[in-house]
Amino acid sequence: MKNVPGPIRTFGSMPNKVSPTPEENILLRLAEHTAGFTGEDYFRELAKYITTTLGVRYAMVTECTDEAKTRVRTLSYVDRQQLQESFEYDIAGTPCEIVMQGKDYFCPEQLQKQFPGEDQAGIESYLGVPIFHPSTGEVVGHIAAFDAMPMIHRQNQTAVLKIFAARAGAEIDRLHAWEKFEKAHAELKDRLKEIESLKNQLQAENKYLQEEIRLTHNFNEIISKSKKFHKVLQQIEQVASTDATVLIMGESGTGKELIARAIHNISLRSRKPLVKVNCAALPANLIESELFGHEKGAFTGALDRRIGRFELADGGTIFLDEIGELPIELQAKLLRVLQEGEFERLGNPRTIKVNVRVIAATNRQLEQAIEKNEFREDLYYRLNVFPVLCPPLRERKEDIPLLVKHFCQKHEGKIGKKITHIPAKVMTALEAYDWPGNIRELENIIERAVILSRKGSLEYGEWVPSQKQLTKPGSIRKLEEVEKTHIVEALKKTGWRISGEKGAAKLLGLNPTTLEARMKKWGIKRE
Structure with a gap:
């Protein structure tokens, strides 16, 4: 009270303070009860x-919701000092319309005669x-007090309400600024999260590419003196320079991936990556995403945007291993990429164009798969x-001594042993074996x-393929019979x-999915 300035009358030397006016009392009471509040709390208080100070039943603070200033919503609405639920309404035909034009308005009685609306x-x-905007002076809302009873002249406190309307304008502006800040902050967090995700994705992709590029697979690592395999190398040289x-x-x-790498490494695309995809190693529901990529939220679990292998291989080569295992429903999309060089990511209708050379590999008889409607004929012709037919190890047995020495040198370092001698008995046994698992099986053994x-000697022992699996002189078994017998022996052993x-x-040098497919093919079940 004593901090509020007011007129002071003096009688002699003794000052005497004049009692506050009703308007000053109202101002003081409102100021005391709202000074410690901001934002929505301020509007509520x-x-x-x-309602308390003016002795009315209703009071509300509103803000405009449209540019034409024809609608407002309540920031606070009080009935008998109880806060009510906010609502939005049209101001046409109401006294609020006059106020929203920037004018004060007081109607002490018979309001319905002037505004007969419901x-x-x-x-x-x-x-x-x-309520005016503190910077632009634009009307942004209003404060209203109203009652079911007439008001007396003392209740017309427009001057006091205008003081608090100025504060309300500043609070509305501050709230809008805070909302914009929070929105911008949320968007920034989303962008930073997306950038972090993209950075991690790019780092993973870069690591993958660097590992692939660092691999120095080329003709020097193709170990063979076989005439049959030499023809394969001639084919590689013929086709490598083309697309x-x-x-x-x-x-x-049999080394199909090694051949694919050799084609890529001596091609015009050798400075770009060779991206490998094993079509049999991925679940059917993930192959499309792996090949063509997906957008964030494209399906359940798609938490981030992901670049597909075809995009990753743009300008280079993609190696589709075990292409015969590609689901039939995806074969049409692959055919389109081969023919048009374009596709769409999952969850994004935008067409992406790529320049990719495709090398595919299979151990299946695709002609038989076509007859069973498991593989598209048009895709087969396009692939x-x-x-290039990669011969099995049993048809290039002159390479076995070279490969045995190579694998001894490859593994002796990490095992910590030096193999300097390979007995003739061991080599004879290895050359006599049919090797249904081919070079991969030989390396594992x-x-x-x-x-x-x-x-320092490669000792003859149980690791040598059993005599039951060796080819007897003068007898030739069907390849299917040899493979089935060999798989069963390996399963028993493990x-x-x-x-x-x-x-x-x-043990067989196969992927588990490939082995399961072979077991299903030959009807092999646990005894």
Whole structure:
């Protein structure tokens, strides 16, 4: 009270303070009860104490919701000092329309005669002042007090309400600024999260590419003196300099990926990546996303945007291993990429164009798959532009001594042993074996032999393929029979465990999915 300035009358030397006017009392009471509040709390307390100080039933603080200033919504609405639910309404035909034009308005009684609309039903008196924007002076809302009873002249406190309307304008502006800040902050957080996700994705992709590029697979690592395999190398040299699609066919473990790398490494695309996709190693519901990519939210679990392998291989080569396992529903999309060089990411209708050379490989008879409606004939012809047949190890046995020495040198370093001698008995046994798992099986067996051998010699032992699996002189069994027998022997040896370090797939040098497919093909079940 003593901080409020007012007129002071003096009688002699003794000052005497004049009692505050009713307007000053109202101002003081409103100021005391609203000073410690901001934002929505300020609007609530202001409306509440307007009803108390002016002695009216209703009070509200509003803000405009449209540019034409024809609608407002309540920031606070009080009935008998109780906060009510906010609402939005049209101001046409109401006293609020006058106030929203920037004018003060006071109607002490008979409000419905001037505004006969339903909105004023039961309201007898009204007092309102506009709320102006503190910077632009534009009307942004209003404060109103009204009652079912007439108001007396003392209740017309427009001057007081205008003071609090100025504060309300500043609070509305501050709230809008805070809302914009929070929105901008949320968007920034989303952008930073997206940038972080993209950065992690690019780092992962870069690591993948660097690892792929660092691999120095080329003709120097193709170990062979076989005349049959020499013809394959001649085919590689013929097709490498072109962009023709290549289909590499051959049994599992014959080195189809090595041939694909050789084609890429001596091609005009050798400075770009060779991106590998094993179509049999991925679940059917993930292959499309892996090949063509997806947008964030494209499906359940798609938490981030992901670049597909075709985009990653743009300008380079993509190697589609085990192409015969590609789901039939995706084959049409692959055909389109081969023919038009374009596709769409999952969750994005925008067409993406790429320049990619395709090399595919399969151990299946695709002609038989076409007859069973498991593979599209048009896709087969599009892939089979330049076929390369990779011979199995049993048809290039003159390469076995070279490969045995190579695998001994490859694994002796990490095992910590030096193999300087390979007995003739061991080499004869290895050359006599049919190797249904081909080079991959040979490498796995040699690695095991290096572990088991002592004194620098590759010792003959249980690791050598059993006599039951050797080809007897003068007798030739069907390849299917040899493969089935060999798989069963491997399964028995591993206790019918398929995957893992001690599984039959590891022993045979096959992918677990490939082994399961072979078991299903030959009807192999646990005894």
